[in-house]
Amino acid sequence: MLETSARLLRLLSLLQSRADWTGAELAERLGVGLRTVRRDIDRLRELGYPVDATPGVAGGYRLGVGAALPPLLLDDEEAVAVAISLRTAATGSVAGLEEGSLRALAKLQQVLPSRLRHRVSAFQAATVPLAGAAGAAAPAVNADLLTAIAAACRDHRRLRLRYQGRDGISERELEPHRLVHTPRRWYLLAWDVGRQDWRTFRVDRIQVPLGMPGARFTPRTPPQEDVAAYVSRAITSAPYRYEARILFHAPLESVAPQTSPGAGRLEPAGADRCVYLTGSNSLDELAVYVAVKGFDFEVLDPPELVPVLRELSDRLRRAVR
Numbered sequence: 001m002l003e004t005s006a007r008l009l010r011l012l013s014l015l016q017s018r019a020d021w022t023g024a025e026l027a028e029r030l031g032v033g034l035r036t037v038r039r040d041i042d043r044l045r046e047l048g049y050p051v052d053a054t055p056g057v058a059g060g061y062r063l064g065v066g067a068a069l070p071p072l073l074l075d076d077e078e079a080v081a082v083a084i085s086l087r088t089a090a091t092g093s094v095a096g097l098e099e100g101s102l103r104a105l106a107k108l109q110q111v112l113p114s115r116l117r118h119r120v121s122a123f124q125a126a127t128v129p130l131a132g133a134a135g136a137a138a139p140a141v142n143a144d145l146l147t148a149i150a151a152a153c154r155d156h157r158r159l160r161l162r163y164q165g166r167d168g169i170s171e172r173e174l175e176p177h178r179l180v181h182t183p184r185r186w187y188l189l190a191w192d193v194g195r196q197d198w199r200t201f202r203v204d205r206i207q208v209p210l211g212m213p214g215a216r217f218t219p220r221t222p223p224q225e226d227v228a229a230y231v232s233r234a235i236t237s238a239p240y241r242y243e244a245r246i247l248f249h250a251p252l253e254s255v256a257p258q259t260s261p262g263a264g265r266l267e268p269a270g271a272d273r274c275v276y277l278t279g280s281n282s283l284d285e286l287a288v289y290v291a292v293k294g295f296d297f298e299v300l301d302p303p304e305l306v307p308v309l310r311e312l313s314d315r316l317r318r319a320v321r
Contacts, residue, residue: 007032011040013073015051015063022060076116083108083120141186141203149188149203152176158214159190162207169207175217179203180231182260187231191220198223200234233265240279245300246290248274258293275300283308 007030014021014029026037041051041061050064074082086108089101109117152159153176160173174190181187186203224230248255252266252274259266264278276297280286287308290297299305 008040008043009073011037012044012049015044015049015061016073020060020062026061079108079112079116080119083112083116087120145206146179146186146203149176149206150179152214153178156217156219158193158217160214163201164205164207172201173214174199174201175220177219177222178227180228187235189222189227189231198230200231229265241281242283242286242302242304243279244277244286244290244302244305246276246278247298247300248276248293248295249297250274250295255293255295258295263289284312287312 010030011026014026023034023037027034030037030040032040041053044051052062052064054060054062083105086101086105109120112120149159151157156175158173159176160171162169163172173193174188175193176188176190178189179186180189188201188203188206190199190201191197192199222230247269249272251272252268255274255276256266259276264276267275267277269275276290278286278289280289283302283305286305291309291312299309
């Protein structure tokens with residue numbers, strides 16, 4: 001009996017770890033025959049696990065979607081990762097997840113072995129959320145909207161939605177490709193059907209989608225293999241009042257750790273120099289941002305930034321007298 005129960009747990013773990021399994025693969029992993037695999041599958045169904053079977057030579061088994069969420073089997077590393085992720089989500093930038101994350105975390109901690117509970121507790125004791133003006137500047141994203149967009153990316157389904165752009169609200173039909181997030185915001189990279197081009201959308205500016213989910217589409221080749229780099233370039237080259245080009249007298253590899261991909265992008269300019277492209281609606285913000293990088297630099301653009309830096313330098317000099 002104990003051997004059968006252990007085998008059922010092992011079978012369930014295998015079904016949860018991958019979408020599709022053939023009967024032969026399961027039998028080999030469990031060290032049993034195909035008839036035993038079929039009996040164990042029937043036992044899982046009796047326990048409420050919706051295991052779907054496809055007949056034929058190319059057929060197999062997969063864990064389906066049921067009316068209720070069945071228990072999940074997690075190994076040690078997965079359990080710790082889930083607990084830490086829930087703790088982070090409770091103070092994250094996705095609206096509506098705080099309470100649900102805390103409830104799920106409380107349930108998980110009740111059943112964690114002491115060795116794992118200690119690791120999670122150590123993480124919680126050593127971290128605190130940073131609240132204040134920086135957090136208020138980044139609008140929270142609706143969790144249902146975020147998961148709906150993620151599902152549309154996964155299933156290759158079109159989205160019709162209203163988007164709050166700089167010129168007002170417009171209706172868009174999109175072929176969503178990927179969600180990309182920075183520490184402050186979520187972005188959607190998608191093919192804009194109406195404009196026949198790739199566009200990057202801030203998810204917090206997306207209003208109620210229309211008619212989800214939409215029709216299926218054949219995925220297009222993305223505009224760049226490195227999607228994160230493409231989105232970084234798109235959001236940092238947005239039409240700011242001031243667009244800056246700063247020449248740092250330091251290798252790109254040294255400057256890169258001091259810059260955020262959501263604030264600007266770096267381009268090599270030789271072995272020991274690089275150009276930083278960024279933008280802002282405030283020259284004062286630009287001056288402070290580039291001055292605190294810790295490297296010698298020259299302003300290539302805009303020329304209006306030079307007197308602002310000179311004034312900042314004089315102010316700092318007076319402060320240390």
